[in-house]
Amino acid sequence: MCGIVGYIGNKQALPILLQGLRRLEYRGYDSAGVALVEGNQLRRERSVGRIEELAAKLKGTESASTLGIAHTRWATHGGVTEENAHPHFDCKEVIAVAHNGIIENYKEIRSTLVPKHTLRSQTDSEILTHLIEEHYHGNLRKAVAAALAHVRGTYGLAVVHRDQPDLIIVARMGSPLVIGMGDAEYYIASDPSPMLAHTKRVTFLDDGEIAEVTRSGVHTVTLMDEDVNKCISEIEWDDATAQKQGYEHFMLKEIFDQPAVLKDAIRGRIDLEEGTAHLGGINLTDDQMRSIDRIVLIACGTASYAAMIGKYAFERLVDIPVEVDVASEFRYRDPVINERTLVFAISQSGETLDTLAAIREARRKGAIVRGIVNVVGSTIARETEGGTYIHAGPELAVASTKAFTNMVAVLLLYAVQFGRLKRVTPTTGRRILTEMLEIPKKISIALEQNDAIRQIAQQYSNYSNYLFLGRGMNYPVAMEGALKLKEISYIHSEAYPGGEMKHGPIALLSSTFPVVAIHTKNALYDKMESNIEEVRARGAKVIAIATQGDDRVHEIADEVIWVPATEAILEPLVNTIPLQLFAYHMAIQLGRDVDRPRNLAKSVTVE
Numbered sequence: 387m388c389g390i391v392g393y394i395g396n397k398q399a400l401p402i403l404l405q406g407l408r409r410l411e412y413r414g415y416d417s418a419g420v421a422l423v424e425g426n427q428l429r430r431e432r433s434v435g436r437i438e439e440l441a442a443k444l445k446g447t448e449s450a451s452t453l454g455i456a457h458t459r460w461a462t463h464g465g466v467t468e469e470n471a472h473p474h475f476d477c478k479e480v481i482a483v484a485h486n487g488i489i490e491n492y493k494e495i496r497s498t499l500v501p502k503h504t505l506r507s508q509t510d511s512e513i514l515t516h517l518i519e520e521h522y523h524g525n526l527r528k529a530v531a532a533a534l535a536h537v538r539g540t541y542g543l544a545v546v547h548r549d550q551p552d553l554i555i556v557a558r559m560g561s562p563l564v565i566g567m568g569d570a571e572y573y574i575a576s577d578p579s580p581m582l583a584h585t586k587r588v589t590f591l592d593d594g595e596i597a598e599v600t601r602s603g604v605h606t607v608t609l610m611d612e613d614v615n616k617c618i619s620e621i622e623w624d625d626a627t628a629q630k631q632g633y634e635h636f637m638l639k640e641i642f643d644q645p646a647v648l649k650d651a652i653r654g655r656i657d658l659e660e661g662t663a664h665l666g667g668i669n670l671t672d673d674q675m676r677s678i679d680r681i682v683l684i685a686c687g688t689a690s691y692a693a694m695i696g697k698y699a700f701e702r703l704v705d706i707p708v709e710v711d712v713a714s715e716f717r718y719r720d721p722v723i724n725e726r727t728l729v730f731a732i733s734q735s736g737e738t739l740d741t742l743a744a745i746r747e748a749r750r751k752g753a754i755v756r757g758i759v760n761v762v763g764s765t766i767a768r769e770t771e772g773g774t775y776i777h778a779g780p781e782l783a784v785a786s787t788k789a790f791t792n793m794v795a796v797l798l799l800y801a802v803q804f805g806r807l808k809r810v811t812p813t814t815g816r817r818i819l820t821e822m823l824e825i826p827k828k829i830s831i832a833l834e835q836n837d838a839i840r841q842i843a844q845q846y847s848n849y850s851n852y853l854f855l856g857r858g859m860n861y862p863v864a865m866e867g868a869l870k871l872k873e874i875s876y877i878h879s880e881a882y883p884g885g886e887m888k889h890g891p892i893a894l895l896s897s898t899f900p901v902v903a904i905h906t907k908n909a910l911y912d913k914m915e916s917n918i919e920e921v922r923a924r925g926a927k928v929i930a931i932a933t934q935g936d937d938r939v940h941e942i943a944d945e946v947i948w949v950p951a952t953e954a955i956l957e958p959l960v961n962t963i964p965l966q967l968f969a970y971h972m973a974i975q976l977g978r979d980v981d982r983p984r985n986l987a988k989s990v991t992v993e
């Protein structure tokens with residue numbers, strides 16, 4: 387939700403800021419703006435729409451400035467207008483602020499400011515500039531700290547002052563802020579992706595910290611003005627992985643990344659001799675793991691469907707109760723957890739506010755909390771006492787694809803690791819893990835259906851509704867397929883367990899309401915076949931995801947998309963692939979903006 391970038395150094399700031407905004411566009415794309423300190427002037431340009439609109443407005447602008455901040459917005463308070471775009475100015479137009487987050491008490495503060503200040507936007511963020519203005523007496527850091535003492539809510543903040551040509555102030559409470567270390571130059575951003583082309587050495591600001599960033603260094607203090615010694619982390623992603631690499635869209639590239647990144651998720655974690663997995667980041671001894679009597683998986687959206695697959699795997703292999711909780715519900719329903727409960731927070735970005743709030747609640751109740759996260763150094767990764775990175779690399783399309791499969795892979799590895807301490811024999815562990823090593827190849831085979839799926843999408847893109855059906859572990863796969871379709875094509879789609887359809891949704895079916903059925907060869911094959919017969923009896927078209935070599939499926943399906951056979955417990959890793967491609971090609975057929983679907987942002991850092 388909203389992206390901030392900043393630069394201070396000896397290069398021209400404007401191209402670096404624009405490039406940084408392009409990298410962060412997935413965080414919000416309603417409007418954008420940039421502010422540059424130039425001589426003794428503060429220069430600003432803002433624009434409604436995508437970053438390219440701002441870039442077009444700035445075309446031909448020559449700016450020698452080597453210090454600036456910029457922002458791409460996902461609107462919360464105040465409509466999508468130029469006045470509401472960041473950076474915001476104070477009354478005298480000498481202070482500029484880019485803010486990510488929500489100031490909850492902005493109405494109260496606004497009413498105290500209005501008699502003395504000229505407020506020009508409807509945003510919660512603008513009050514920060516006027517508060518800083520009130521407290522500024524020559525020391526910008528102190529003014530920011532004094533202003534922040536008045537606010538309640540969340541912020542990642544970058545502030546510049548016209549009279550301070552060697553200073554950016556950044557602050558954080560609840561919204562991420564990263565500082566990239568160069569040689570006498572520093573990069574600021576909401577996540578590391580904009581700085582990958584320049585540096586991999588970064589420091590992550592923690593909540594309640596303020597940093598003064600100058601060309602000669604970074605000085606971090608707490609809101610109480612105590613010095614903080616920050617560690618520098620090395621980011622392992624390289625810049626090329628954050629590019630489209632010849633694909634038309636990030637989403638397609640990320641779908642095709644899956645064979646390679648799945649290898650990264652499992653590499654070095656499989657022990658075939660023992661028939662187990664080793665995910666050392668769990669930071670628990672075998673005895674501590676044995677003493678856990680409940681597992682709770684907390685996540686949102688796509689990550690929550692990965693969690694549901696994890697639940698099936700854990701219950702099958704570990705024999706302890708597992709719950710999946712959507713993070714936004716978990717924290718408001720007084721969940722029963724204690725020190726024998728293991729909570730996994732599952733998140734691509736590691737910044738989802740609902741998930742973060744939920745793990746804070748779980749920790750407060752004494753649970754053991756671990757993360758399954760993609761973005762290294764993200765807040766969830768840092769706020770958990772261990773866990774596992776999924777190694778999916780930068781995921782820049784708003785719709786999650788490769789992070790989903792890697793989350794599932796890591797959960798499956800955990801299920802085997804825990805299972806081996808309980809009821810899984812070395813032979814069973816070995817069988818599952820040997821097949822796991824084949825999955826990258828099998829995903830590549832599933833990707834060969836790309837052209838066939840494009841053709842199906844050409845025939846099927848004019849239906850307004852879809853039902854996705856799956857059973858067992860393929861039910862969450864159906865849910866993920868339906869979410870992908872609705873979020874990037876805007877076609878209404880919902881998912882049901884095959885056996886549940888007759889309890890209501892079957893009423894919707896007709897020749898204008900197609901069904902996508904995951905109908906692979908597993909223990910529930912015959913049950914699913916009956917469900918598909920029920921669909922056909924209502925005249926609905928059926929698109930089946932089926933196992934290669936299944937001759938029967940043509941009798942009941944209008945279209946068939948083939949996937950290779952695998953162990954039942956690993957099927958979700960393969961069966962999801964055609965659903966991602968189906969959503970992609972449907973969206974393309976309908977002319978949608980695949981990577982930047984309307985109303986969405988990738989990293990949801992508001993409640």
Ligand code: F6R
Nearest residue numbers: 687688689733734735738785786
């Ligand atoms: C859907 C999608 C979202 C995210 C959800 C959680 O394609 O991307 O549903 O899965 O917002 O995000 P993370 O995993 O970053 O916590």
